[in-house]
Amino acid sequence: MAVAEGEHAAAIFISGPIAKPEPANHCRAVDMKEFIGSDLANRQHCDARTNNKISGHWVERMTASLRAPVAVLLSWSLISAVPAAAQDVAYGEYLSSQCTTCHQLSGKDKGIPSIIGWDTESFVAVMGSYKRKERENQAMQTIAASMGDEEIAALAAYFATLKPKE
């Protein structure tokens, strides 16, 4: 799998649930170092492994070239353009009401993945990959296409503040 190189590019590894056994057709966890050597990638990878921040059973259908394993390119400039402190959590909360029609705040993820409690960088990266149509879910591509960097950053900031509840 090709991963663009350069100092402004990093990759985030997206996997299914680490702790649970996965169906054969889900993306499987592999060592991120095969794909990218940056500190960010390693940190994200470890976060995902230890905290399971990108929760399970949500790895949706992808193009053949992106199917297991998946590396999502992430531009440093995109994230650094919107510092965490300046991200508009209130705007994100409003925008999140578009997400909660499908994505449950309880963290329940059957059929539709949970998106709460993700770190902001992962959230931004995944939305970017939908926007670029690198991930295949049409509904998510459409929602992502309707949002600019400001909206995605605000959403990411808001969802990062949430914890599963039931």
Added chain:
Amino acid sequence: MTKLTRRQFSFLTGGGVAATALGMPFIARAASPKVVVIGGGAGGGTAARYLAKDSKGAIDVTLIEPTKQYYTCFFSNLYLGGFRDYASIGHTYENMANEGVGVVHDWAEAVDRDKKIVRLASGGEVPYDRLIVSPGIDIQYDAVPGYSVEASNVMPHAWKSGTQVQMLKARVEAMPEGGTFIMVAPPNPYRCPPGPYERISMIAHLLKEKNPKAKIIVLDPKEKFSKQSLFQEGWERHYPGMVEWLPGSITGPIENVDVDKMTITAGGETYKCDAASIIPAQKAGTIAQKAGLTNDKGWCPIKPATMQSAMDENIHVIGDASVASAMPKSGFAANSQAKVAANAVRGALTGSRVFPARFANTCWSLIATNDGVKVGAAYKAGEEAIEVTSKFISKTGEDADLRKQTYEESVGWYDGISKDIFG
């Protein structure tokens, strides 16, 4: 969170409204602005919940909804097809009440727009500062000659969920071997554009298992319909030879429905059937008409940025009753519009930030076991109308894995939107 049934004592001036529990004292809240929501479906339920949740008690929210057990229209087709049990599409208002919504189970009989009061069928009155009207649709029985409320007990429209859907399923299951089912599809605009065709799919699924020689005829006033190529491909694949769709240009207009003879006449030809579903033309729910919120076509024009009625700035109309331009009449759309309205209402009453209107919709349909398809779009508020910003639709020829995943996604969505509406 306090149960706000206490509020009913504070501002219901008439009798007959059951208020059972007194919560915290309401002195501190006496001056809170009041929002009344008419209709506890996908639009009204969402609006009431979000207003209560987001205002954190700064707004008194009352929902007026006659039923204590609400059955969703969306996924009622899956009940018809045997994929869901009836209880699974039923919801109560208890969670919402616990979250701070004052729920009044009654009919909204009239709206006095000058006095800003909603009159209840029981005789009570509920004052409002802002009113959100989300009454769904009314069936225009007389749009189909020979059809009536009584006739709908024999040939159910089943377009408002509830017992009509149970009745329809029982009639399909009682069809004689090799019998004929006929649907009269509705003209545009109507609730749930792909709904009639998903219903055909689900009835075909039911018949394929129990009555495989049965036939299905669709008499459709339209020349084309939502997800047409996807449905027709699916019918050919799963139910070959069973479904015949006839547009109005072939059949001519529906001339008569006779529930005693079980016949439907169109363009001079009489079709005999063993079970039928007649889905007539529709208009905004009665209360919207009584309140003077409808145009000459029976629907409620709105201002896209806030979902405010074009007739009254103190009233917002959401969901199927509204003229939402590019947005279809769907539960998803109503839920989306509710959030825009709630944000605008809260801003107007409490000075909270008002963000730009954003809308979205996705309509999933099930064609056969694990064969799900979807269509959807994102929207923005234009000056005059709600406008599409991006859209998508499933493709014909998709592989079985993707279709199964789409179906599973729809099941997840049902669970998610149910929580979003009812708490």
